Amino acid sequence: MTVLLVKTADGNINELIESAKYALDNYGYGMSSVRFICGTQNLHKTLEEKIAKFFGTEDTILYAACFDANGGVFEPLLTKEDAIISDSLNHASIIDGVRLCKAQRYRYANADMEDLEKMLIKSQEHRFRLIVTDAVFSMDGNVPPLDKIVKLAKKYDALIMLDESHSAGVVGKTGRGITELFNLRGEADIITGTLGKAFGGAIGGFTTGKKEIIDILRQRSRPYLFSNSIPPMVVNAGIKMFDIVSETSELQDKLHNNTDYFLKEMKNAGFDIKPTSSAIIAVMLYDAKLSQIFANKLLKEGT
Ligand SMILES: Cc1ncc(COP(=O)(O)O)c(C=O)c1O
Structure with missing residues (x-):
């Protein structure tokens, strides 16, 4: 197992393993608790800050997986007065998250901007509208035209959520994801991502964005409130990974x-x-x- 890890990511993976071992020895195996009871160590807060700094956002909330981040993001923020406009090839966790929310659902054909505009026109009576898309679609590797999505979101006063699971750490000159690729950093209102791919490959997910949004999620997002905190060794390796990708590309x-x-x-x-x-x-x-x-x-x- 170790040999495989060393082979795939050269020396840096050793630093992750060392960070994980350090946390295991000094912070323990697990938290036996959700975050808000006794499941928060300084490590968790540090990782949340590092992720926000990496994406240039205001705050971050950690989850056990991105599946949970996507499952817990819609319901606390949107009600039946609102609408979610979702790409037809979005990941299963987005689809499940949308199902848990009472907002009206609209679907547009994969990365099809004409169809997205039709849905924005159709959904105009709703209070808030959230366009949600994978930042990289996992089957074909294609990227949605974020420049056009941003233009449409501005024209029709909609919010944008990106799932950067396949994109963050990889896409863009320094791996900041598709907002970097399109030179549109700061234009996505909500970003979700995983620690299970480019950022270490174990487990863990996050939502990052405006402080007000993250505050609501901390109060009301069910996978965060009612599920155990990520183990310290994963968190410390995550901190190391964000240090590495923040310092050098x-x-x-x-x-x-x-x-x-x-x-x-x-x-x-x-x-x-x-x-x-x-x-x-x-x-x-x-x-x-x-x-x-x-x-x-x-x-x-x-x-
Ligand atoms: C686009 C996308 N979102 C979310 C997830 C779920 O991530 P996690 O493994 O952290 O639950 C995946 C995993 O494959 C994914 O591809």
Whole structure:
């Protein structure tokens, strides 16, 4: 297991393991509590601050997973007077979160701005409207046109929520996600993300944004209120990871170079690749059986 980790992320993964071990020895194995009873250590507060600083937001709230962050974000903020306008390919956790909320639901075709505008026009009678989209869609690796979403949100007075799970730590020159890619930092009202991918790969999620929004979530978001706090070793490794990605974009540079190289050489080799702006590269074989054979051969190659 350790060998695999060292292989995938060079020396930095050792620093994460050291941070996790340090927290295990000095802060204990687990909190046996939700955050607001006795599940908050200074580590949790520090990680929340570091995440907010990384994204340039005002405050952050941690969850056991991004599934919980998305599950607990809509219901406390929106009522039946409001509307959620959701991309048709959004992650299952967004879909479940929307189901738990009484706001009216509108769905637009994947990254289709004409359809989004239609939904914004259709939903105009609602008090608040929240456009919600994955920042990178996990199947094709495509990115929604955030510049156009921001323009439409301004035109129709809507809020924007991004799920940066596949994007933060990866997309943008320094890995700040798609708001960096489009040079629109500060334009998303709510950002959710995971510690389970680029930021360590264990578990944990977060919502980051305006202080007023995070304050409401701390008071009313059910997966935060009624579920155990993240274990200190995961939190301390998370702190280390945000320190690393805040200080240098070395890991992102390497990833971007690898991605560009893979994309170029796969295209040169004649493969059909879906347009991507992320590290997810969908190699289209258009045949389920062939893709299984292909995957098995790759496994045999040790890929
Ligand atoms: C877009 C997106 N959102 C949320 C999640 C859930 O993240 P977590 O594993 O932290 O629950 C995932 C996980 O695959 C994801 O791809």
